[in-house]
Amino acid sequence: MQNDIVIAADSHVYLPADISAPSDWRSETTSLESDIRQGVLENGRIYQTLRENKIQYAFVTHNPYGCNPPPRVQTDFRSVPSDDQMFETYENSHLLMIICDSDLENPLYHAPTGKLPKHILDIGTGKGSWAIDVADMFPSATVRGVDLFPPPLSWIPPNCILEVDDILRSWTWKDPFDLVHIKNLDGSFNAQEQESLYKQCYDNIKPGGWIEQLEVSYFIECDDDSLPGHSVLRSWGPRLAQAAQKAGRPLGAMHTMRDSIANAGFTDIHVKDYKLPIGPWPRDKQLKEVGEVNHQHWMGGMEGYGMWLLTHFGGPLALGEGGGSGLYCTNEAGAYGYEISYLSTQSTGLGEKAGTGTKHRT
Numbered sequence: 001m002q003n004d005i006v007i008a009a010d011s012h013v014y015l016p017a018d019i020s021a022p023s024d025w026r027s028e029t030t031s032l033e034s035d036i037r038q039g040v041l042e043n044g045r046i047y048q049t050l051r052e053n054k055i056q057y058a059f060v061t062h063n064p065y066g067c068n069p070p071p072r073v074q075t076d077f078r079s080v081p082s083d084d085q086m087f088e089t090y091e092n093s094h095l096l097m098i099i100c101d102s103d104l105e106n107p108l109y110h111a112p113t114g115k116l117p118k119h120i121l122d123i124g125t126g127k128g129s130w131a132i133d134v135a136d137m138f139p140s141a142t143v144r145g146v147d148l149f150p151p152p153l154s155w156i157p158p159n160c161i162l163e164v165d166d167i168l169r170s171w172t173w174k175d176p177f178d179l180v181h182i183k184n185l186d187g188s189f190n191a192q193e194q195e196s197l198y199k200q201c202y203d204n205i206k207p208g209g210w211i212e213q214l215e216v217s218y219f220i221e222c223d224d225d226s227l228p229g230h231s232v233l234r235s236w237g238p239r240l241a242q243a244a245q246k247a248g249r250p251l252g253a254m255h256t257m258r259d260s261i262a263n264a265g266f267t268d269i270h271v272k273d274y275k276l277p278i279g280p281w282p283r284d285k286q287l288k289e290v291g292e293v294n295h296q297h298w299m300g301g302m303e304g305y306g307m308w309l310l311t312h313f314g315g316p317l318a319l320g321e322g323g324g325s326g327l328y329c330t331n332e333a334g335a336y337g338y339e340i341s342y343l344s345t346q347s348t349g350l351g352e353k354a355g356t357g358t359k360h361r362t
């Protein structure tokens with residue numbers, strides 16, 4: 001190799017997990033938020049992490065393998081990767097909801113904000129697709145999307161602002177929101193953080209404004225018996241829920257959000273449930289389309305949704321016992337092809353901060 005060739009540096013360098021990084025190894029994006037650290041590479045996926053967001057390992061009392069848990073007592077909580085594969089998964093789940101609600105005038109959300117909302121916030125915006133589409137739909141509104149890391153975008157509408165921040169800190173936005181939107185944040189917070197997040201939403205929404213949340217169940221279901229009882233796909237959801245419980249970030253927001261929204265003080269609460277095919281097996285044309293996209297969503301997303309939780313908190317189970325990663329599930333689903341009527345479920349919940357706003361009509 002010639003010595004005079006200058007090798008161009010990658011501006012996004014990822015550290016292997018468990019290396020305590022010297023402070024000068026941070027990415028350029030961290031200048032936005034001094035303690036948002038560079039990502040780490042673990043099991044082939046890239047994760048972003050907050051230095052102070054540490055959680056205790058919840059040790060299992062019964063250990064069938066007779067060995068002690070690893071000596072580490074703390075770990076950064078990472079949840080889902082922040083890499084291209086995950087962004088594609090978010091894109092698919094966004095598209096999925098647009099197809100599901102394509103018969104509505106506004107397929108992006110249900111809250112009756114009217115045609116001239118002024119300030120909208122999307123919490124944990126991921127790739128920012130929802131925030132961007134809402135900004136396009138309401139050019140006179142300011143739509144903010146906030147996440148722990150910046151999405152890989154080169155262009156956003158001028159009325160859309162994507163910010164890097166930790167939503168659990170005190171909010172400093174000055175204008176009260178017409179709508180705060182949350183999508184797929186299940187498992188990101190412990191009970192205390194969750195309560196304070198809903199409270200901050202309430203305090204920062206204008207009277208007559210709305211909170212709207214969409215959450216997915218990680219349980220893969222089937223209305224008939226075509227999905228075998230021993231299928232890893234059946235046990236993947238329960239295993240993930242068990243691991244999340246051990247991690248202190250329980251799953252199940254789809255079922256708890258109604259109470260969480262009510263407990264924060266919101267009224268006029270509505271919940272809409274969706275049953276979504278995985279794969280193009282339904283006869284109905286719209287559901288077939290939903291199934292196609294949902295299949296892409298789960299096949300591309302299961303590894304990312306499950307990898308960190310299952311490898312850190314899933315317990316040392318053999319693959320056949322359902323301890324497999326999302327990748328194993330993906331392979332199994334691939335092997336079954338489209339012969340099985342898989343389903344996933346999700347719900348949208350919304351509530352109003354009492355005021356003079358428009359009432360929701362179901």
Ligand SMILES: C[S@@+](CC[C@H](N)C(=O)[O-])C[C@H]1O[C@@H](n2cnc3c(N)ncnc32)[C@H](O)[C@@H]1O
Pocket residue numbers: 080090091093094123124125126127146147148149165166167168182183184185188
């Ligand atoms: C499963 S993703 C969902 C992304 C997007 N809402 C969607 O549905 O496509 C959850 C997102 O929440 C973000 N998140 C988790 N905790 C957060 C926090 N404390 N502050 C801001 N964002 C957070 C994660 O970084 C991740 O992008």
